[in-house]
Amino acid sequence: MRDSAPSPDWTIPQDWAHFTATDHRVWDHLFDRQTRLLPGRVAPEFLDGLKRLDLTRPGVPDFARLNDELMALTGWQVVAVPGLVPDAVFFDHLANRRFPAGNFIRRPDQLDYLQEPDVFHDVFGHVPLLAHPAFADYMQAYGRGGLRALEYGAIDRLSRLYWYTVEFGLIRSEQGLAIYGAGIVSSHGETLFALDSASPNRLGWTLERVLKTPYRIDDFQQNYFVIASFDQLLKVTLETDFGPFYQRLAGDRDIPIAAILADDVVFTRGDQSHVAGVRQPA
Numbered sequence: 378m379r380d381s382a383p384s385p386d387w388t389i390p391q392d393w394a395h396f397t398a399t400d401h402r403v404w405d406h407l408f409d410r411q412t413r414l415l416p417g418r419v420a421p422e423f424l425d426g427l428k429r430l431d432l433t434r435p436g437v438p439d440f441a442r443l444n445d446e447l448m449a450l451t452g453w454q455v456v457a458v459p460g461l462v463p464d465a466v467f468f469d470h471l472a473n474r475r476f477p478a479g480n481f482i483r484r485p486d487q488l489d490y491l492q493e494p495d496v497f498h499d500v501f502g503h504v505p506l507l508a509h510p511a512f513a514d515y516m517q518a519y520g521r522g523g524l525r526a527l528e529y530g531a532i533d534r535l536s537r538l539y540w541y542t543v544e545f546g547l548i549r550s551e552q553g554l555a556i557y558g559a560g561i562v563s564s565h566g567e568t569l570f571a572l573d574s575a576s577p578n579r580l581g582w583t584l585e586r587v588l589k590t591p592y593r594i595d596d597f598q599q600n601y602f603v604i605a606s607f608d609q610l611l612k613v614t615l616e617t618d619f620g621p622f623y624q625r626l627a628g629d630r631d632i633p634i635a636a637i638l639a640d641d642v643v644f645t646r647g648d649q650s651h652v653a654g655v656r657q658p659a
């Protein structure tokens with residue numbers, strides 16, 4: 378499936394029947410492992426989404442059934458794609474409330490390793506929050522912003538917003554900090570690391586701060602940014618005029634990846650002990 382020629386929007390039929398018994402077992406294994414770990418760690422809105430979308434049924438979800446529920450809740454739908462899609466195609470899907478999901482699942486010997494996002498990451502990680510109205514609107518706003526960022530040549534900068542929210546975001550909750558980013562909630566190791574490790578910084582989220590902060594794609598994060606609420610994320614994103622914002626930031630240097638600035642709100646000052654090659658004094 379992954380080698381098939383894409384349609385203009387890169388979508389393909391999910392063809393749910395192509396998933397094998399082994400594929401469904403992999404989903405169930407990952408699902409059980411994460412849902413045991415997540416309560417008390419993940420934003421309650423995520424668990425609420427899992428339940429409301431009936432994602433607790435066994436096996437890889439059938440998108441037709443899932444979309445009935447999701448459309449009724451927030452007007453979003455999940456569409457199958459062979460794998461990663463070009464930026465413009467991805468943004469156009471989000472801008473039209475369609476979330477592209479990889480139409481394959483990792484092998485049983487790859488439970489903790491992924492070269493590109495599979496259906497477990499894309500559906501388990503991303504879709505529950507699409508049932509939440511403010512987050513659903515934020516994802517659409519991001520897609521629209523992405524299409525504009527292409528015109529401004531600002532994709533590298535805007536992608537940091539997606540990375541530090543949609544993929545690796547933390548949120549304040551009644552029990553302290555909670556995870557909500559799909560890259561964390563779909564990863565056993567990072568679900569633990571993001572909240573428990575002494576290594577990363579955990580800092581208050583501002584739009585400008587994240588747009589100026591590089592990120593790692595090869596390891597757990599060195600920084601996590603904490604939002605106050607999904608409403609805050611949506612409001613700031615909708616109210617910012619990104620064109621002048623990009624122009625203003627164009628001359629600024631990036632913030633070194635693990636630096637903490639004087640005006641940061643610091644939840645945790647990380648010791649960065651996880652970072653390869655960095656040895657802490659004995």
Ligand SMILES: [Fe+2]
Nearest residue numbers: 494544559560
């Ligand atoms: Fe993702």
